[in-house]
Amino acid sequence: METKLERINEKCELHFIATIEGEEWKNAQQKALVALAQNVTVKGFRKGKAPLAQASRLVNPRDVLDRAADKFVQKAYKEMLENNEVKPVLQPELAVNDFSAEKFSRTFIVVTAPEVELGEYKGITIEKKQVRVYKAEIEEELKAMADSIIALAIKEKDNF
Secondary structure: OEEEEEEEHHHOEEEEEEEEEHHHHHHHHHHHHHHHHOOOOOOOOOOOOOOHHHHHOOOOHHHHHHHHHHHHHHHHHHHHHHHHOOOEOOOOEEEEEEEOOOEEEEEEEEEEOOOOOOOOOOOOOOOOOOOOOOHHHHHHHHHHHHHHHHHHHHHHHHHO
């Protein structure tokens, strides 16, 4: 498995490209074929007990590639997060670069939290302003609240 990581700091993005090919990709396809063959019913055999050569004729080759690709994507993404200490804030976007029986390559576009540098914040003082509230203002606000509730109640009676 080959991997490449590109950091795009302005957008807090990482572009992680993972590629698998050659013998490793063939082994992944073989494991996928064995797993899919377990669910195939071949006449004369119990389900999952048929020889692989016979069961593999009934398995769709595209399903084999899809399953192998899914397993590879899970493994590659997990390794990328662990090895690079990446903490994504969203699910990654996925783009397929190459998908064939010989090679599979996928790009993960991962959004991370931005790196923030704090300025000088210690020793800052803020002036507290005294706010005066008069009894007339309180009474006025309470009356406005009561009137808005009454208006709603009257509208509800009109609708029924």
